[in-house]
Amino acid sequence: MRKKRDSFMAEERYHIDELTGLHSLTGILEHLQGHGEFAACLNTVIIYINVMNFKSFNQRYGFSGGNDFIKGIAMEILGVFPNELVARASGDHFIILSNSLMQNEISERLDKLREIAHKYEKGLVMRIKAGVYLARGDEEDPVVMIDRAKAACDDIIRVYDRDTNFYSDELENRNRLRQYVLDNFETAFNNRYFKVYYQKEVRTLTRNVCGYEALARWMDPEFGIISPGLFIEVLEDVRLVHKLDTYIIEQVCADLRKDIEQGHNVEPVSVNLSRLDFELCDILGEVDKCREKYDIPKYLLNIEITESAVASGADFLGDQIKSFRNAGYEVWMDDFGAGYSSFNNLKSYDFDVVKIDMNFLREFQTNKKSRVILANIVDMAKELGIHTIAEGVETEEQYEFLKRIGCEKLQGFLFGKPEPLNDSGEKATNVGEHCESMEIRNYYDKIGEINLLGNTPLRPKTMEVFNNLPIAILEVDENEMNMLYMNNAYVTFLNTIGIANMEEVNKRLKNVELPDVKGLKDITQKAESSLTSRAEADYIAGGSVVNSKVRFISRQGNKASFALVSRNVTLYSDGHLADSVQAAMAHIFNQYFRVDIFDDEGTVENIFLKGEQIAISDRVKSAEKAVKTYAELYIKKSEIERFISFYDMSTVRDRIKKAGTDYLVDHFHSSSLENAGRMQMYMIMPFYYNNKWKYISCSRYADEMVGTN
Structure with a gap:
């Protein structure tokens, strides 16, 4: 009996991961396929964990730092799952085996693990993705359970807003379809099962069609329409996506040539490129070759690159984007704001257009923050000299809002779903539509450069941050007032009433005898006591009538802060108001x-x-x-x-x-x-x-x- 126990312990030691002290993959498989406490049964739960961004952590902190991170995470997993069998599968991958966890308990514990794990991040975002498989009883081999848990985890690796995924029939069917895609891509390619669907883009100001996006569809004789979200991901995984993209580009050029020859309306078409296209072939050369074959002008082809491709760390993409633009093509960033480093990408790369991700409009009704974000994206893009288009527009309310904030082009089901060419070879969505002529395209593009959200719509874009609204922050400490901040426009306002700068105005504010200082103090008191925290008044300063709007911000003890917007009514008022002021002064004198x-x-x-x-x-x-x-x-x-x-x-x-x-x-x-x-x-x-x-x-x-x- 003792020999048997010693033999078991020796075998366990053989299956222990040296770094963490957890079981190894072999060890957990032995338990799952054995006859002990953790042997496979109908209550078996497999959780497969993948720590994202671990490669970047290793690069920054070295292997020693990486090992410390892995050991720390292993310890926390044991703490959160004390009664389960835990293994380190490889690198930053872990497996948890249980025969007692309930589904809601699994999610709660994983959330707790993620919260605890933040203390090991050291400034990097280390997201924990988890796939969960609940035994069904139809597994021929217990190893399948781990495969399915891993498949559930892999399924959300690229999903930004989802960290836990339970294996389901839908996922199983999708995996079966993925395998079908792998096995039948060449057949589909040779038999031309791939078709181009066109979704129109409209000019916001006119609602006229001003372009199309070319979208790939796999029309399979067995499965029907196979989603591009599935087959494009598979083709990227096996590094064959460039064959599809060049095929679509050629089909677009052929369709454009037919439109030109048959006298149909011709609008620019945007085509999507994968990050791998730039690695696997000379994609600029391929685009040029297709375009020249069908004699298509460059302005009729726009190049769309997803933001995820730009954010993937491929530095060489910057040169590739520049090459396309230097060759005369417009380059668009697709899916802007889809969860990657958006602002950094706009700083690092040159784009002609940003296409705003449809997720912002999905929450248009339920989350008012999305409207603020949309407006700020448009504002920022215009200040950078980049044109804008929003995708996913489905309602008139969304259309009116996007028009109001100055988004130039729109795309979505409100204007039409993606459709193939009709029997006559013309875009079905184009029949009977008002289409924008190429001659007027530049005209509307120039209008689109005007920033309707900015304070300086007439000022040329110089990449300088500027606000012509005179704004200042005033602090009142008991009876003493002091300006904490003022923008350049406020300094300009002060100059009109004979005050040179913030230092001089603060010196003046100490003189509580001054009528304008007393007037300003009175307005702050009114603002703080007001139900709206706002007040407004006119007073005389520097020989001019000054109007100040004041908003109470906050109070801490004796200190209170206020936001000010002031203007010189005498100097900058409209002619009617200036005449009224002058007439009133004359009447007072009289x-x-x-x-x-x-x-x-x-x-x-x-x-x-x-x-x-x-x-x-x-x-x-x-x-x-x-x-x-x-x-x-x-x-x-x-x-x-x-x-x-x-x-x-x-x-x-x-x-x-x-x-x-x-x-x-x-x-x-x-x-x-x-x-x-x-x-x-x-x-x-x-x-x-x-x-x-x-x-x-x-x-x-x-x-x-x-x-x-």
């Missing part, structure tokens, strides 16, 4: 019989005068002398001393501060011959202009302020 401007330098200037008084500042520039002269001429003798004291400009701001107002007011009797004894109101209002304090003095008769019946 309420007074004189208006004078004093400054801290001791001078005075009369800017408005009506009635019998004289503009004393024409004769005397000194404010002190002018006030004294004016008092002797127009103020009752017993009130002259008080009047001169009232117009002591050196004390005005202190008196205003003490009074808690924005201005000073006093009343004096007139001594002029015409209005002797008549009560007059005098008002002094300080303001800050060109880095100097100035004071506006307004005078009117007190009895004119009383309404009459």
Whole structure:
């Protein structure tokens, strides 16, 4: 008995993976095919795990780092599946064997494993894909269970948003069909079972047909239509896809030649190329050869390359794309935003058009974020000088939205499904349609370059980031205000009111006496207390009427932040508003019989005068002398001393501060011959202009302020 146990332990040690201490593939097969606890039965569950991106991890951190990662993941698998048999199949592949796990429990544990595994990533995205097979009882050999779990895992390797896959009848049928594709491709190719279907593209502005996409279909006498999603993947796996793509290109050129000769409408056709086309043949040479054989102009063929091909790390594709463009072909990025490094691809490669992936429109109704993303893709593409087309358009609402954001071309079932040529050799979708002439194509392409979402639609594209809306971030800390940020447009706005830069405006904001500073503070308080967190007001700054819109952002203790959008109404308003402001100012002035401007330098200037008084500042520039002269001429003798004291400009701001107002007011009797004894109101209002304090003095008769019946 002891010899038997020792023999079993020795055999177990033989089947242990040295790096992780887990079972090896041979070991787990022994258990599955044996008679012990984990022998195959109707309750058997096989989970096949593949850690994605492990190759990149090894390249960055070396084999030692890779080994540490594998050992860490192995330990976590044992922790999450403590009662199961775990094996390392090879490299970054693991197998879990169980006779007790339920389906919902499997998904929960795998999710837990993925969450724990993040701590080993070291900045790389290491996704854990898992295929699951639940025993059916029809397996002739238990090894088939592992094969099927692996097949379920392999089925989602390229699926971005799916990490767990259960083996199903559908997958089994698909695998059977995959094998059929492998066995019958040459026959299908020789018997011309592959057909070209055309799906039209429409110009958003006109809804006229402006092109087609050529799509391959396998019309099989046994299975009917075989999905391109299946046979293209298989042909890529066996490195035969270039034969299909060159065949489709030749068929497209032949169809275009027939259209030209028969006088049908002719629109550009986009053809899809696989990444492998660039590796397996001289694809540019093949395209040129087909095109020249049928005498097709280059502008009638557009080259589509999927984003996944560009994102696969094949650096040589950049030169290949450049070669196509230099040869006169348009190159389009297909499936933009399908889950790969979209923005990096736009930086690294030159494309004429991006085709926005249909998945954004699939969530158009249920996820409002998709609309924001779509708008930003179009905005970004236009700023980069790249044209846009969206695929998957199925509703009028989607069409109207894409039109509103400026997407130039559209494709989808709303405009027609992919169809073959009709019996007369013409594209069925083209019959009776309004089609865009080639002469007007460039005209609409130029219109398409205008960014309807940008703030500078008339500005030529210079690859500079620019916003002409004056935006600033203001922070209020108790009573102190400070600008944290302002864009170039806001600095330009400040320049119009005599402020040079952010440093100068922050210095100005510390002066709480300034009317415009007080006005800005009032708006922030209104914004924070508002139900909408927004407020708007006009105030005078630098001699101009300024309009500021303020939004409350956040508060932390004494600090509160606000977003500002300001504009100089006087300088940049439309003509009607400017005229209204000027008329209003004239009306305000007309309420007074004189208006004078004093400054801290001791001078005075009369800017408005009506009635019998004289503009004393024409004769005397000194404010002190002018006030004294004016008092002797127009103020009752017993009130002259008080009047001169009232117009002591050196004390005005202190008196205003003490009074808690924005201005000073006093009343004096007139001594002029015409209005002797008549009560007059005098008002002094300080303001800050060109880095100097100035004071506006307004005078009117007190009895004119009383309404009459």
